[in-house]
Structure formats: structure tokens, C-alpha cells
Amino acid sequence: MSHTNALSFPPPSPSTGTAPGVSQDRSQDRGVVLQVKGLVTDFNTASGTVHAVRDVSFDLHKRQRMAIVGESGSGKSALAMSLVGLVPQPGRVTGGSVKLNGTEMVGLDDAGISRIRGKDIGLVFQDPMAALDPLKTIGSQFVETIRVHQDVSVKAARKMACDLLGEVGVTDAKRRIADYPHQYSGGMRQRVLIAMAIANDPSVVIADEPTTALDVTTQAQVLDLLAKICDERGNALVMITHNLGIVEELCDSVNVMYAGRFVESTSARALFESPAHPYSKALLNCVIDPATTKRGALPAIPGSPPDLSIDEPGCPFAARCPIGRDEPRCATERPESRALASGAVVRCHFASDIPGDEA
Amino acid sequence: MTAVAAPQIVAPAKRKTFSSFLRRDRTLTLTLALLAGLIVATLLGPLVWQIQPDAINLGAVLQAPSWGHPMGTDDTGRDVLARVLAGGRTSILAGLTIALIGAVVGCVAALLAGSMRGWVDTLFTWLTNSILCFPAILLAMAMAMALQPGVTAVVIGLSLHSFPWYMRTLRGEVMRLYGQDFIRSTTALGAHPARVLFRHVFPHLIPIMILQMAAVFGAAVLSLAALGYLGLGAQPPTAEWGEMITDGQQFFLTGQWWIAGFPGVGLLLAVSLTTLIADRAREVLDPRGEFIQAK
Amino acid sequence: MIRNILKRLGVALATVFGASVFAFVLLRKVPGDPARAIAGDGATDEAIAALRKSMGLDDNIFVQYGNYVGSLFRGDFGFSYSTGNSVGTLLAQRLPATLELGLLSVVFAIAGAVIASSIAVYSRRRWPDRFLRISSSLAMGSPPFWIALLALLVLSIQLGIFPGPEGRLSPGVLRPPNVTGMFTVDAVIAGQWGTFVNAAWHLILPAIVVALGPFAFLSRLYRNQLRGTLRETFVTVAQSHGLRRFPVYARHVAPHGLLSLLPAASLLFADLLAGSLLVEKVFGWPGIGSMTADAIIQKDFAVVQAVLLLAAILYVVVSLAADLIMTAADPRTRVGAR
Numbered sequence: 001m002s003h004t005n006a007l008s009f010p011p012p013s014p015s016t017g018t019a020p021g022v023s024q025d026r027s028q029d030r031g032v033v034l035q036v037k038g039l040v041t042d043f044n045t046a047s048g049t050v051h052a053v054r055d056v057s058f059d060l061h062k063r064q065r066m067a068i069v070g071e072s073g074s075g076k077s078a079l080a081m082s083l084v085g086l087v088p089q090p091g092r093v094t095g096g097s098v099k100l101n102g103t104e105m106v107g108l109d110d111a112g113i114s115r116i117r118g119k120d121i122g123l124v125f126q127d128p129m130a131a132l133d134p135l136k137t138i139g140s141q142f143v144e145t146i147r148v149h150q151d152v153s154v155k156a157a158r159k160m161a162c163d164l165l166g167e168v169g170v171t172d173a174k175r176r177i178a179d180y181p182h183q184y185s186g187g188m189r190q191r192v193l194i195a196m197a198i199a200n201d202p203s204v205v206i207a208d209e210p211t212t213a214l215d216v217t218t219q220a221q222v223l224d225l226l227a228k229i230c231d232e233r234g235n236a237l238v239m240i241t242h243n244l245g246i247v248e249e250l251c252d253s254v255n256v257m258y259a260g261r262f263v264e265s266t267s268a269r270a271l272f273e274s275p276a277h278p279y280s281k282a283l284l285n286c287v288i289d290p291a292t293t294k295r296g297a298l299p300a301i302p303g304s305p306p307d308l309s310i311d312e313p314g315c316p317f318a319a320r321c322p323i324g325r326d327e328p329r330c331a332t333e334r335p336e337s338r339a340l341a342s343g344a345v346v347r348c349h350f351a352s353d354i355p356g357d358e359a
Numbered sequence: 360m361t362a363v364a365a366p367q368i369v370a371p372a373k374r375k376t377f378s379s380f381l382r383r384d385r386t387l388t389l390t391l392a393l394l395a396g397l398i399v400a401t402l403l404g405p406l407v408w409q410i411q412p413d414a415i416n417l418g419a420v421l422q423a424p425s426w427g428h429p430m431g432t433d434d435t436g437r438d439v440l441a442r443v444l445a446g447g448r449t450s451i452l453a454g455l456t457i458a459l460i461g462a463v464v465g466c467v468a469a470l471l472a473g474s475m476r477g478w479v480d481t482l483f484t485w486l487t488n489s490i491l492c493f494p495a496i497l498l499a500m501a502m503a504m505a506l507q508p509g510v511t512a513v514v515i516g517l518s519l520h521s522f523p524w525y526m527r528t529l530r531g532e533v534m535r536l537y538g539q540d541f542i543r544s545t546t547a548l549g550a551h552p553a554r555v556l557f558r559h560v561f562p563h564l565i566p567i568m569i570l571q572m573a574a575v576f577g578a579a580v581l582s583l584a585a586l587g588y589l590g591l592g593a594q595p596p597t598a599e600w601g602e603m604i605t606d607g608q609q610f611f612l613t614g615q616w617w618i619a620g621f622p623g624v625g626l627l628l629a630v631s632l633t634t635l636i637a638d639r640a641r642e643v644l645d646p647r648g649e650f651i652q653a654k
Numbered sequence: 655m656i657r658n659i660l661k662r663l664g665v666a667l668a669t670v671f672g673a674s675v676f677a678f679v680l681l682r683k684v685p686g687d688p689a690r691a692i693a694g695d696g697a698t699d700e701a702i703a704a705l706r707k708s709m710g711l712d713d714n715i716f717v718q719y720g721n722y723v724g725s726l727f728r729g730d731f732g733f734s735y736s737t738g739n740s741v742g743t744l745l746a747q748r749l750p751a752t753l754e755l756g757l758l759s760v761v762f763a764i765a766g767a768v769i770a771s772s773i774a775v776y777s778r779r780r781w782p783d784r785f786l787r788i789s790s791s792l793a794m795g796s797p798p799f800w801i802a803l804l805a806l807l808v809l810s811i812q813l814g815i816f817p818g819p820e821g822r823l824s825p826g827v828l829r830p831p832n833v834t835g836m837f838t839v840d841a842v843i844a845g846q847w848g849t850f851v852n853a854a855w856h857l858i859l860p861a862i863v864v865a866l867g868p869f870a871f872l873s874r875l876y877r878n879q880l881r882g883t884l885r886e887t888f889v890t891v892a893q894s895h896g897l898r899r900f901p902v903y904a905r906h907v908a909p910h911g912l913l914s915l916l917p918a919a920s921l922l923f924a925d926l927l928a929g930s931l932l933v934e935k936v937f938g939w940p941g942i943g944s945m946t947a948d949a950i951i952q953k954d955f956a957v958v959q960a961v962l963l964l965a966a967i968l969y970v971v972v973s974l975a976a977d978l979i980m981t982a983a984d985p986r987t988r989v990g991a992r
Contacts, residue, residue: 086890114893114896118895119896123894125891130886130888131887133888133906134984135910135913137985144905148895148896180989183989197894200896486672488665488672489671489673489676490673490676491969492669492670492673493676494924495924495928497927497931497961498962500958501677503950504950504958585797588799588932589932589947589950591951601797604797604799608936611807612803612806623800623803626795626797627792627795627796630795631791633795634795638791638874
């Protein structure tokens with residue numbers, strides 16, 4: 001991985017990141033654990049370079065719960081993988097910096113980054129059904145995870161694994177630790193994976209759509225578990241999701257991602273009360289409220305997300321935006337991040353604090 | 360819990376022309392060009408290279424490659440280049456025939472077995488298993504022995520072995536397709552079963568069939584040569600690569616390498632190039648790599 | 655589980671039955687009269703009629719098949735007209751040589767394929783993979799008998815590293831006391847190290863040539879499987895837990911690849927048989943392959959029929975065994991879901 005910034009991207013503006021005005025109980029005045037600056041991730045495919053993550057910056061504080069929301073294909077999963085250097089081929093982090101507790105992660109070799117993964121930063125994946133090696137027992141995979149970072153005997157590691165499994169709600173953990181993944185249900189596997197992710201007490205947990213593959217009843221349980229665990233252990237949480245309900249229930253701050261960029265960074269409460277960016281507004285309009293939605297008319301954002309392999313000059317949302325459609329400035333000039341008086345940081349020429357003002 | 364109705368991204372499908380595809384993939388271009396060159400040379404070569412493949416010339420026996428005979432002459436003075444070209448025609452035509460016969464029969468059998476299930480399927484599967492447990496070459500040998508040694512017997516024997524192989528793979532795919540929603544919904548909408556079979560199932564088999572044909576072609580050309588080498592394939596005076604290798608074998612170890620050498624190179628090129636192209640095609644047509652294992 | 659095994663056994667038996675019928679019909683009922691073939695072109699019609707009668711060829715086809723299977727169960731594989739021996743005796747003489755060659759080729763093919771594709775997939779550079787791809791395509795397309803000739807020309811005649819096509823031992827070297835019939839093994843058992851070296855020296859080159867095709871087949875299979883497994887989520891998850899490249903590869907990727915080699919085992923044996931059929935002839939190796947090649951030219955039906963049946967049974971047994979081992983080795987089929 002190289003540190004060079006792709007030429008087409010401006011250097012990160014210093015004002016991006018979690019809004020200064022976000023004052024939530026859990027994140028206030030605690031140290032920064034994860035600092036991301038100007039992160040760029042490209043996928044070199046046969047049909048051109050796809051810029052999946054473009055100039056993303058944020059600070060994650062201790063115990064903070066931050067959400068990254070966006071449509072499918074907005075680059076949020078690529079961002080999650082970029083944070084830990086696990087972008088799948090042919091993807092590559094081509095610029096920016098990821099500092100975890102002060103240690104630069106971008107550009108580390110396999111040995112260096114392996115010492116950090118799992119120990120200082122834990123990951124929970126989208127599809128628990130595919131996330132465990134089907135040929136190995138839960139126990140052996142768990143013991144392996146513990147012993148990579150901790151110098152303990154297999155027996156001690158197994159004991160720790162048992163305790164952790166109990167903690168995440170696997171009943172009869174002593175017996176079930178000898179089972180194979182296919183003997184677990186999807187929700188149970190996700191519990192196991194959460195337990196593995198926190199086994200070495202990382203300061204940051206990244207959850208990449210951890211409940212998308214689960215059925216609705218299990219989703220709530222797994223989310224509650226994740227929240228409870230992070231609360232008890234004091235991990236900071238990055239929740240990547242397309243589900244605004246999760247953001248509302250679980251997170252302090254939120255970054256709305258569109259076409260590889262953060263278009264709005266604000267507190268969760270502020271986003272729901274007064275979204276500043278037109279895209280955020282459109283997203284919130286899509287939240288289905290059974291009480292008000294007319295039958296048969298599901299709200300949707302017109303148009304489709306832009307092709308990420310094209311580096312358009314203007315605002316990527318312009319074509320779908322109620323304002324940008326008619327504004328020549330939106331088609332020609334890319335909006336830079338700017339802080340609003342409310343504390344929200346947006347990438348929009350026309351966003352302002354007063355709700356409904358610009359429409 | 361509330362949820363965002365997130366519109367799914369459908370990546371705008373870029374129309375790719377075949378030529379732009381070729382420009383990007385130089386290895387594929389090179390292999391395709393080489394194979395096309397080989398085929399054109401063997402099919403049209405005799406028009407340009409006027410020496411007859413079986414013209415005996417006892418005045419020019421065992422001559423090393425020269426301008427007059429770029430691949431030398433054999434022990435009866437026949438021009439090796441002319442024979443390699445003629446032998447290539449035999450091999451390539453026989454290989455194509457085997458690949459085609461197997462594909463047609465195997466595909467029909469697979470469509471029948473996969474759509475009718477029941478005893479038809481059981482019968483076909485049993486037949487398939489019973490034939491596939493013989494090595495292809497052994498079956499072709501037995502056929503050559505039972506009928507009459509020659510290209511025809513080998514083509515029959517190898518086709519007999521190739522169709523169950525097509526059928527086994529294609530049957531699995533037919534079954535898989537019938538389990539998929541788009542076929543089920545077509546059926547549920549009341550489409551005639553025959554229409555479902557030909558308009559919706561069959562088209563999905565074509566890429567797999569093409570890949571298998573490439574593999575069968577390569578294997579068939581090799582087997583034909585092997586039988587020719589054992590004296591069971593093409594009979595003299597028909598020129599055929601395997602039979603030419605047998606002819607040149609005794610001279611190969613004593614220094615006249617060209618008689619058996621060039622037909623061998625022809626074989627190697629024909630089969631390896633087909634394999635390489637099929638490999639690349641597999642990556643494009645079957646990115647999951649599920650259906651066809653190189654045989 | 656038991657039901658599953660029984661079902662597979664049933665399928666295997668049905669397949670062997672089908673194959674035996676097929677071999678029988680192919681060699682008895684297609685045009686071309688076996689009796690005429692054996693008696694030769696000069697034989698009188700009376701002589702042929704008598705031969706037909708003695709061979710039982712005038713009986714009803716079902717009776718003939720019954721007799722044939724009955725004699726098989728008595729261990730009687732028929733009589734080889736061209737050599738004047740019973741086919742059973744011939745097989746017993748020839749089998750160890752082919753077995754010795756075949757087993758070493760299996761070892762070469764599997765070891766070569768696993769090592770080469772592991773390097774190709776594990777390496778961060780692209781050339782090992784390209785090299786494997788091109789070399790396996792070439793190995794796939796190489797006619798084994800021609801490669802055998804080439805190898806003899808270069809390695810034994812020009813460079814003298816390996817012996818010429820003189821069979822299993824150098825002239826003058828006595829065969830070791832017979833235990834298994836495989837000279838290398840017998841020599842070790844008897845403690846005759848000189849003989850062992852000589853036998854091994856004769857064995858290696860034919861084994862490499864026979865192994866070439868199966869190597870190509872297996873290495874492509876294994877490489878594709880490894881690359882597929884590398885894309886699996888659990889590999890990324892293991893990395894996210896802090897496992898380094900090599901442990902992830904050794905503990906989570908390679909086992910899946912090795913498991914996938916099992917179903918290929920039966921195809922591998924078919925390839926080996928076909929390979930040895932051709933290569934034995936070139937190297938003067940006195941095994942089943944060269945025997946079959948001779949028998950076919952001599953139209954020795956009983957021998958060909960026995961070899962066909964043997965090949966079919968071998969194939970069915972190997973695939974059944976591979977199937978069962980696969981079921982036992984994969985926890986997803988071994989252990990039921992809770």
C-alpha cells in the first residue's frame with residue numbers, strides 16, 4: 001500500500017470528521033482512538049478504476065459509537081475493510097492515513113498489521129454463515145484467535161473462549177465449543193463472531209452490517225448484545241449499516257456516505273431532527289413509517305447512484321438532488337466539506353442550518 | 360424497527376465488444392491467433408504447399424529439414440511438412456466431430472433427464488456411470504478392435520465416451536436451473552414446459568457446452584493420436600500425427616528427430632492452445648468455476 | 655449415514671454391472687466374429703464353427719453373459735489365445751509392474767501438483783502462477799508417448815542420466831526374490847540395495863512421464879480450489895483476527911484444497927491407466943499397459959475384456975472410496991446439524 005494521494009483528490013480538509021458540536025454523553029472529551037485522514041481506496045478492475053472510498057476523514061473517540069450509513073455500493077464496506085487493510089483484490093488503499101491509538105496502519109506489512117488486527121481493532125462481518133471455517137470446530141478457531149495475541153496455553157485459551165461464549169449468550173458453552181459452525185444457527189454464529197472479535201479486548205470494534213444476513217427477531221438481539229458488550233468493555237464502535245433504525249437506537253454520531261465520500265457528519269440526534277444535506281433528507285424520507293405511508297407507495301430516491309469509476313467534476317448527488325438538478329454550480333464544482341453553525345459537517349454548496357430554508 | 364428502503368445499485372452494464380476484449384487480453388489474442396493459424400494452415404495448407412503427403416521419393420530419404428523440405432523427409436522420402444498438414448486435418452476434423460456429436464447427444468440426454476426426472480433420469484444416469492468408468496482411450500481401443508481399426512471406429516468410441524461426460528455436467532446444470540426462481544416463476548406463469556426448456560433452460564447450457572467442447576476436442580485429438588501411435592487409429596496411407604510418430608519413432612532415437620518431432624509439436628500446440636483458450640473462456644463465462652473441471 | 659453408504663454401494667454395484675454388460679456386448683456382439691479373428695483369415699468355415707462352439711458363442715446371449723459372469727466369480731478371466739496363457743496368470747504376472755509404476759506416478763502427480771499450486775497461489779508475484787498455468791496447459795496437451803520418446807532421446811541417449819528403454823532392470827541384474835512383485839519394494843525387503851537403486855533408476859523416468867497428465871489435471875484443480883477458498887469470507891475473518899498470511903493459508907485454505915482433491919482421485923486413476931497404456935510400450939515396461947496394447951493388435955478378446963472390466967471396477971472402487979472418505983473427512987456431512 002502506498003501513501004501517495006491520488007492526484008484527483010484534494011488533500012483532506014482539516015474541518016472534516018466528527019462535528020465539534022456533537023456533544024454526546026459517551027464521546028465527550030475522551031481521547032481519540034481511531035483517526036482517519038484522507039483515506040482513498042481504489043479498485044483496479046478490467047473496466048476501469050473504481051474509486052470506492054474518496055477522501056474520508058474522521059476521528060473516533062473512546063467509547064464513542066459512530067455510524068456510517070449509505071446505500072449499497074456507497075463504499076461503506078470498502079471503507080470498513082480499508083481501515084484494517086483487508087480490502088479484497090483488486091482493491092488497494094491508495095492514499096490517506098489510518099491511525100489506531102497513534103499507530104499508523106496504512107503501509108504496514110503483513111506482520112505489523114497482523115499484530116494490530118484482532119488485538120486493537122476487532123471486526124464483525126456481515127454474513128455469519130460464511131465467516132467461520134466449516135472444517136474446524138468453533139473451539140479450535142476461537143483458541144487460535146486468542147493465542148495469536150496472548151501467550152496462554154490451549155487449555156487456558158479454551159477456558160477463556162468458554163467464558164466469552166457464555167457472555168455472548170451461547171448456552172451450554174462447554175459442550176457447544178466442540179461443535180462445528182454448521183451446527184450453529186445464524187444468530188448464534190454472529191454471537192460467536194462477536195465474542196471472537198472482542199476476545200483480545202480491542203479498543204475499536206468495527207461492525208460491517210452485522211445483522212443484514214439475520215432474520216428480524218435475531219437482529220435486535222444481536223444489536224443489543226453488541227451495544228451491551230461495548231458498554232461493558234468500553235470499546236469504541238463503528239457501525240456500518242444502511243438501516244437508519246439502528247443508527248437512531250444505537251449510535252451517538254453518524255456519517256452519511258454517498259459515492260465514496262462522507263456527505264454529512266453530525267450527531268445522530270441532529271441527523272434525525274434536522275438533516276442538512278439533501279441526500280440525508282432524501283434518506284430520511286425513505287424511512288418507512290407505517291402510520292403515514294400510503295399503501296403501495298414506498299418512498300424512494302429517484303435515479304441511481306453514480307458510476308464510481310467516473311470522476312465527475314461536480315457534486316455526485318446533483319442529478320438526483322432537488323436543488324442540484326437546476327443549479328449549474330452543482331454540476332461543475334465539487335462541494336468541499338464545510339462546518340455549519342449547528343456543528344454538522346456537510347459537502348454541499350447549499351446546505352444550511354435552517355430546515356427547509358433552501359428548498 | 361424502521362428501515363431505509365435502500366435502492367440496490369445495478370452497475371450499468373458496459374457493452375464490451377469482442378475486439379476491445381481481445382485488445383486488453385494479449386495472452387488470449389496470442390493463443391487464439393496461434394490456434395487459428397494452425398487450423399488455417401492444416402485446412403488450407405495443401406493448397407499452398409503442393410507436395411503430396413503420400414508421394415514417395417526414394418531419391419530423397421531421411422533428409423534433414425531444408426528449404427526444399429522445411430520439416431525434412433521420412434524413410435520413404437515423403438515430405439514431412441505435407442504430412443504434418445494432412446495429419447492436422449485428420450486430427451482437427453475428427454476432434455471437432457467428436458466434440459460435436461458428444462455435445463448434441465449429451466445435451467439432448469441432459470435436457471430429457473433433467474426435465475423429466477424419474478426413471479428416465481435414473482436410466483440415463485446409470486448409462487452415464489456405466490460408460491464413464493472406462494478410460495476413454497481403452498473404450499476407443501476396444502471399439503477399434505471390435506469394428507475395424509481406423510478413424511471411424513475411434514470417432515465412434517470417443518464420442519461414446521464424450522456424450523455421457525457432457526450429459527453428467529449438463530444434467531446437473533439443468534437440475535440447478537429448474538430449482539431457480541426465474542425458471543419456477545416462468546413455469547408458474549403458465550409457460551409451456553417445452554418453451555421453458557428451450558427458451559429458458561437451454562440458453563444457459565450453451566456457455567458450459569462450449570467450454571466442454573474445447574476440453575473434449577483437446578482430449579479427443581490426443582486420444583486419436585494415441586490410438587494412431589498404437590496402430591489402431593488412422594491406417595496408412597492416411598497421414599495422422601500419432602501414426603507419424605510411430606513411423607518416426609525408430610529414427611527419433613538415432614538422430615532423425617524431425618519425422619516424429621514435428622507431428623508431436625503439432626499435437627502439443629493444438630491441444631495446449633485449446634486448453635489455454637478454454638481456461639480463459641472459463642474465467643469469463645463461468646467465473647465461479649463450478650461446472651467444468653478440466654479433464 | 656448407513657443408508658447413505660448402502661445407497662452408494664448400490665449405485666457402485668449397478669455401475670459395475672452396467673460396465674460388465676457393456677464390455678461384454680461390445681466385444682461379443684459388434685460386427686467382427688471373435689472366432690474368425692482368433693482362427694485367422696486362412697481358417698476354414700468348419701474350423702471356425704467348431705471354435706465358435708467351443709467358445710460358447712452359439713449360445714443365447716443371456717446364457718453367454720451368465721457363463722461369463724459365473725466364470726469371473728470362479729476367478730477365471732478367460733484364455734489368451736495370442737500368448738497361450740490364462741488371462742488370470744497374465745494379469746498376475748503383469749500387475750505388479752504396472753502397480754509399481756502407477757503408485758509412484760500418483761505420488762509424483764499429487765506431490766507435484768500440491769507443491770506447485772501452493773507456491774503459485776501463495777506467492778505474491780504473478781509469474782509463478784503464470785508459469786504453472788502455461789506449464790500445466792502444456793503438460794495437458796502433451797502426448798505421453800511422444801514425451802516419453804523425447805525424454806528417452808534427451809535424458810538417456812544424449813545425457814545418459816536415465817537408462818534406455820530396457821524395462822525394469824538393467825540387463826544382467828537379477829530380479830529380487832518375489833514378495834510383492836514390485837522390484838523396488840522386494841529389493842528393500844531382501845536388503846539388495848544395488849538392485850533397489852537399479853530398479854528405482856529404471857522406474858523414475860517412466861513414472862514422471864505417466865505423472866505428467868495427472869499432474870496437469872490436479873494442479874489446475876487444486877490451484878482453482880485454493881484461489882476460490884482465498885476469496886471466502888472466513889479467510890478474511892481469520893485475517894481480521896490477526897492471523898498472518900501463512901497460518902491462514904496453512905490452517906484455513908490448504909485443508910479445503912486438499913479435500914477437493916479427493917473427488918478427483920477416480921479421474922486421476924483413469925488418467926494413469928490411459929497414460930501407462932502408452933508409456934509402458936515406449937519404455938519396454940512389462941506391465942498391463944503394454945500387454946493390453948499387444949492384445950488389441952492381436953485381437954485377443956479375453957485379455958481386452960478382462961482389462962476393460964478391471965479398469966471399470968478400479969474406477970468404481972476408487973470413486974466409492976473417495977466418496978466415503980470425503981463424507982467422513984468433511985464435518986458438514988459427518989456431523990449432523992443440531
